[in-house]
Amino acid sequence: MFSSAYKYKVNQWYFRPTDVFLASYPRSGNTWMRLLLSDVIQHLGGEKTQPGGNVIPDVYKVDIEDWYRNPRIKIPFRIIKTHEPLALISDYRIIYLFRHPADCLCSYYHYQLRSPRFRENNSGIDGFCQNLINQWCGHINGYLEAAKTGSDRLFLVSYESLNINPVESLKNVCNFLDLDITEAQAQIAVNNQQFRQVQTLSQRGDSQTLGFAENGGYQNFFRRGQINSSTQELSENTRTIISHKSQDIYNQIRELESQQLTNINSN
Template identity: 35%
Template sequence: MALLVRRALRHLSRVSDVLFRHTLLEREITIFDDDVFLTSYPRSGNTWTRFLVGNFVNPSEPVTFLNVERLVPDMYKTADWVLRRRPRPRVLKSHECFDARYRRVIYIVRDPRDVAISNYHWEMKLRSVPEGCPIEEFVPLWMSGKFWRRIGSWADHVNSWLATRQGHDGFIMMRYEDLQANPQRELARVAEFMGMDPDVQRINRAIELSSAANMRKMEETQGRKWVATFHTRSDKPFVRKAASGGWRTVLPEKTVAYMEAHWGAIMKQLGYALSSEVEKDAPVATHAGQ
């Protein structure tokens, strides 16, 4: 018990350091008690979840890259006065680490080995990482929080939420891999969490509209008009392979070992098997996502 307490205090100490680094602008938005926050570390499947939830909640208006900021707003891309005018209850995208004001949170988590790869390609798309940069050089810098200083590292972010909210009312955790494997079940969980009827036909339609193929098709014609990507490299897609387990064929063994040495405990807590426990020929799961 004493060990668990020390670990929790250590995690909270690191989280407090991250919180103090936040800018006021990004944390001081108007928040209502009935808001639902789709929260995750960057490149963990948040955009796919926005499309899924948006298509479920708004069946009469399919989500596109042109209307997603209105239907499921990104709190970083939308002015507070605009957000205050959105119909309630609002569903908002957030990458914030623990915030006690968030009363209802759907927390999306993804295998950090795949998150690292997705961030690697995203930073190239943003031009903050040069083409050809070895991924084994990128990963340690990314793990240090260099690219997301405001919210800290993946482990900081995950621990900030799980140490404070897991098992409490108003919080559910959803693994990206589970969403891929059984989107019907996971979207039904989300619907019930939001107090909505998990209608099967409505869920299936939301899944179809949010497929990787459909999102890629929309990105081809709308990506240059979407606030999140209009300024980025057009030769690098936002919606990539949409796969889980890609780290097995992309990351060098030394890089995987480095990640697991630092984050192995939290990975196992979340149900992610370490490389020594994973068969090398295990299949790579594919669905919609980032």
């Protein structure tokens, strides 16, 4: 949907019933969560961890079967990054990351600016965000409707919650995955994968330490990582259009996220 369709189709033949998908619309915190979970996975495997060190594959870029022959990955299931809509992965366990649409789309715009073709033909940040807000709504809505059924195979995580309390968010995700981690282990992962530290790795182009290579380089990959940064970039008209189309959907999915957390804390 958003990247190499060929690689995705090849990998799709080898999906397993036990696979877990780390899903999101682009620029919603997927890579940060991959790094946090990778830190936990390696820590549970007895390794000393450091900034970077991703061990969770991107379904659009690598051969999943080859990737998971890595003996360092010592959990009994595979976690796979994807940006696909729910309809294509609905039979699997899913962690769904979502982000306020204005921030998400602004970040996506700057990510796309890495492409010379995009730079030549783009209509500016306001036009880009206005053109994609319906796509964002459609992506979110599929997962929202599934969450409304109370499915125990879908876990919601907002970028906002992850940003404000990453230790708690990481522990909750690990609980969903049945990975038994301590508060101290979660804190180590968060300390290792702080935004500025992984941003520094990306600015150096250190793909080996990061654990993933990025087509077109890493510029603007870890850009700001802030909440409400879009208010400084978008016109009032664009913010109004985004709010009109998406605020109800966003509010609903945040409420369902809150309900999930309440259920976790009450058990």
